[in-house]
Amino acid sequence: MxxxxxxxxxxxxxxxxxxxxxxxxxxxxxxxxxxxxxxxxxxxxxxxxxxxxxxxxxxxxVFRRLELGTVKTAQFDVDAVDRGGETWRNVQLDETLTEDDFYSGPLRGIFSNLRRLDILRDVQVLSLDGLSVTAELIHDILIDPSFSVRILSIRGVKNLNERKLRGALQYACRESRPEGTPRLRGLYVFGSKDTPAASAPKNDSRSPSPTSPAGVAAAWNDRSQKALTDVFAVEPEAWYVRRGDQLPIRVSSDWASTLVACAGVIAFDSVLCTGPRHFNSPAWGSVSIEALDAAASASAPAVPHFGIATHSLDGCASCGSAPEGWTVWGEEVFASQRDPDGRRTSESCMADLARFPLLAPPPMHSASLRVAMCPTGQTVRSRLPFIPQGKQQKARFIPRCFDCIRDRYCGGCRRWWCESCYIGPRASSPGEHAGSHAGPDSAHVFKSCWECGMNCKECIDHTQRMCQRCGGGYCLIHNEGSNMVAVCPSPGF
Known part of the structure; x- marks a missing residue:
């Protein structure tokens, strides 16, 4: 050799x-x-x-997928322009320079060079994670015919005005838009940017010889360290495997109306909540909203008409499902919408895809939404080799917003109770509402933990951590090892 x-x-x-x-x-x-x-x-x-x-x-x-997050000329490390009289050195600012031109200058310069080389029209998957991106720049990507971007990632960007971005997205997806626009079909905006791969350790000339005992031990230590790093670096796939909170940052409630306006046109890395209290839910009208409002906590805000899903859940701890059912990958909901030849229309296909979130990272070899949404191991245009249908398990999850699981979700064990099995902590008895239980344990009414606001049968034991007078208590996480609630912090006790 x-x-x-x-x-x-x-x-x-x-x-x-x-x-x-x-x-x-x-x-x-x-x-x-x-x-x-x-x-x-x-x-x-x-x-x-x-x-x-x-x-x-x-x-x-060659330039179908372009990732600019690691390009040095695309970096923007300057703070805000107006810092209360801060003196700028070695910087000449034109009086006609706008805020958008300043913050998006590095990226606009790169796009200008790519347009001059006739490369920009070939870019279909564009990643701008962690860079300085403005809403005006996203608006240009949406309407400028020189861009052919179909999947865009702007996770963890700086200097982005989300209100203007939502307005640009809603304008691009308006009903009176020109045919064939926008070209953008997928937007990564809610998740966290991908962690870069760990670089290989540099060779040290002072390291021991590979044939010496110290060199062999050092080599095995490096292999063990690399194996542990690879194991911990593999994060469970969002939504379908990893349960609980899916979004690393707090998302404004105004994004829900944007997802409604863009449904069937642009997909996101999150979806709308399917809880029965929202208009878009398949279970709308199947649960008494008045009973839920009466049993909710006093501090709970009103649930909006639409909500963006922030949590991925398994089935209810009691019935194993949810009133709206599961979101199952590959399941056709609008299969009845077909053309005269028996083929499904593009509107029905996009309506189906609107039910599934984009999965990180963006696809490497394709700009198709199905590839970007397909869970690992699935045969519907899967990212992995073909798996026999008989050995394939359905990838499914239940998307919910926090308002729809408030007082019925435990953050410790990630179990929850649906509206049909548990109305809320203020329900006084199992028979107060027809077809419902008073709580996770029908013999006792549990309130939320005084610290984290969660309630769970296993996390609040009524014999050890629950106050018999007020019905409150501490969960296992905030119990601090005590066997009983010594002091009741509720007023009047």
């Missing part, structure tokens, strides 16, 4: 480049390899030889 490598290195540079050109001339090899290279590496490859430059700049799939 050593002799072969030495003989290959001894070949003339022209022959080595020719072999690489012949390999990359296969469009399948080039399109599958380019997404794993950074922009810097792709441009260096194009500068190596004229033949490679021709392949890189004349193959559309």
């Amino acid at each position: 050593t002799q072969t490598c030495e003989s290959d290195n001894a070949l003339p540079i022209e022959i080595q480049h020719s072999a690489l050109v012949q390999l990359l001339a296969n469009s399948l090899v080039l399109s599958q390899t380019a997404p794993y290279l950074s922009c810097y590496d792709v441009l260096n490859l194009a500068a190596a030889a004229r033949a490679l430059r021709f392949l890189v700049y004349h193959t559309p799939d």
Whole structure:
């Protein structure tokens, strides 16, 4: 093997480049390899030889996926312009420079260069995570015909006016929009940006010899450390595998109306809550809203007509399901909407896709929404190789907002009770509301934990952690090891 490598290195540079050109001339090899290279590496490859430059700049799939989060010229490390008289040094600002031009200057410069090289029209999956992105720049991506972006990721960006962004999205998805617009079909905006892969450790000239006992021990330590790092780096897939809170930041309630306006046009990395208290729920009208409002906590706000889902749940701890049912990947809800030839219409397909969130990271080799939404291991255009239908388990979850699980969800064990099994902590008896129980345990009425506001049969034991006079108590997390509630913090006790 050593002799072969030495003989290959001894070949003339022209022959080595020719072999690489012949390999990359296969469009399948080039399109599958380019997404794993950074922009810097792709441009260096194009500068190596004229033949490679021709392949890189004349193959559309090379720049189909563009990630600018690691590009140095795209970084923006300057604070806000107006800092109360702060003196700027080595910076010349034009009087006609707008705030958008200032904050989006690095990205607009890159887009201008890509447009000049006739590359911008080939970009279909664009990642701007962590950069300085303005709402005006997103508006240009939506309406400018020079952009062909179908999936956009702006997670963890800076200097973004969300109110203007919501207005731009609603305007782009209006009913009177021109046919074929917007080209954008998927937007990653709620999740956290992807963590970069850990770089390989640098070789140290002072390290012991690989053949010495110390060198062998060091090598095994490095392997163990790498194995542990890889194990902890694998995070369960959002929504379908990982339960509980899915969004790392607090999301404004105004986003729900934006998701309603963009339904069937642009998909997001979250979905609308399907709780029976919302108009879009399949179970709307099946649960008494007056009973839920009467049994809710005094501090609970009114539930809006639409809500954005922030939690992924399993089935109810009592009945194993939910009034609205499960969201199952691949399940057709609007299958009856078909054209005269028996084929499903594009409107019904997009309405089906609006029920599923985009999964991180954005797809590597495709700009299809189904690929971006498909859970790992599923056969509906799955990201993994084909799995026999008989051995495949359905990927499903129940999307809920916090208002629809308030007083009925435990943050410790991530179990919850649906509206049909548990009305709320203020229900006085099991027979107060027809078809419902007074709580997780029908013999006792549990209030929420005084610290975290959660309630669960296992987390608040009525014999050890619950006050018999007021019905409140501490959960296992905030119990601090005591066997009984010593002091009742409720007023009047």
